[in-house]
Amino acid sequence: MTKYSILSLARNAFSYHENWPEAWRSPEPKPAYEAVIVGGGGHGLATAYYLAKEHGITNVAVLEKGWIGGGNTGRNTTIVRSNYLFDASAHLYEHALKLWEGLSQELNYNVMFSQRGVMNLAHDQHEARELKRRVHANRLNGIDAEWLTREQVLEFCPILNGDPTIRYPVVGATLQRRGGTARHDAVAWGYARAADERGVDIIQNCEVTGFRITNGAVEGVETTRGFIRTGKVGVVAAGHSSVLAAMAGIRLPLESHPLQALVSEPVKPVIDTVVMSNAVHAYVSQSDKGELVIGAGIDPYVSYTQRGGFSVIEETISAIVEMFPIFSRMRMMRQWGGIVDTAPDASAIISKTPVKGLYFNCGWGTGGFKATPGSGHVFAHLVARDEPNALAAPFSLERFSSGALVAEHGAAAVAH
């Protein structure tokens, strides 16, 4: 494989960039694999990559019903942070953030990880106390977190509405300077290329239609391109997790909802950080192309239509204009929806199932993108060793019967 570098860039410039080799193969599915990953998004591709890299399992297929990165990996607002409240989530997301920090070098693929800071606004005293609690909890877990006063917030992000007489004035904010954004498609493509280099077969347009299970153990997967024999199946299907679980007779505590996002026309640099608000409820950053990338809460009903309702967009935009009156004349260019699998405690499920050899990594809900490297890393461990590591153990399905929920609704920052 071509190593991407300044030299390969220069060399290919001489042929007008028409002779770049394909970044990954498109092989025919083999009849059998040691492990099969269902879902070719960032999490699934990362799982395959770490299976090959960390556990030496290279006879792996990633099955994707559409094209890789075409689901929520390509539909999120690209925010990366790790400022979660409880120890279990803080450790998991911080593990991911540390992997993000070296990801472009590791994959030899520029994921454009930009640590521009993530600011979570407080609009009243109660919220300020809750967020300060989170700052302290983060610091105890070794995660960078700062409390900014109102004046510091307005200095850090001058275009915020600092008027103290509005309905939801800014009274302060948390700031995680190591947080930021990354190029979402590049994450899928980078992991795909790196996994392919280690021998993983990435099979697109291949939909799983069933599992073959004998004596409580998985034997393989039925797909639209035929049966594939394997003893280990890792399902990383986000919004469609319940649909796949039902094929194996498993019930999951998930509801799938549309989560919308939208981008504006491109403008010159105006906001150099990520601003999130739970109370007014919207979040915004600016892409390198200059578009404002905007999101908010889920549509309230279960749906698999990747679209959502106009009323949610209206609420999102009114929240953005409340916080940033400067944006009131901006025109929005595109809108879309992704199907997010929300869990009752707003935390992920990384778990074995009653079926031997069948593993699920789901429930990331509205905030899975930031976890992509860490999620793949710990899920590869679970699939390879049949045991979760210490980071993944608190996120098993058993927590719903034991009661040891990891309730992260506050830190999830998106209402659901």
Add this chain to the structure above:
Amino acid sequence: MFVISCPWCGPREQREFSYGGEAHIVRPRNADELTDEAWADYLFMRKNPKGLHYERWVHSHGCRRWFNVARNTATDEILAVYRMGEAPPDLPGQQPPTPCGEPAIGSGNKAIDADGLTGTGR
């Protein structure tokens, strides 16, 4: 977004309503005998199907009454509206053709027909 026909107020925009989640989940009567797993199933586990879904809605910004709706979650088509306490209507043939298959109309990937009615999904 879609229009929901409230059994009492008629067709209204979806945002007038609040969602009540999966319908026909009955609280177990033998609470003191239930295992933790059975409680978890009642409290947390959901069908969450792609296709026919029986669910509850309340007309929050209208008559404030609850009712049940049968909706195809792959298309957001409303197939039936029925009152609380009634049995779910039998509506065969509403599942998508393949478990993850995109329906002919109404999915985010394939835009609805110009007149919205001629797709094979109806």
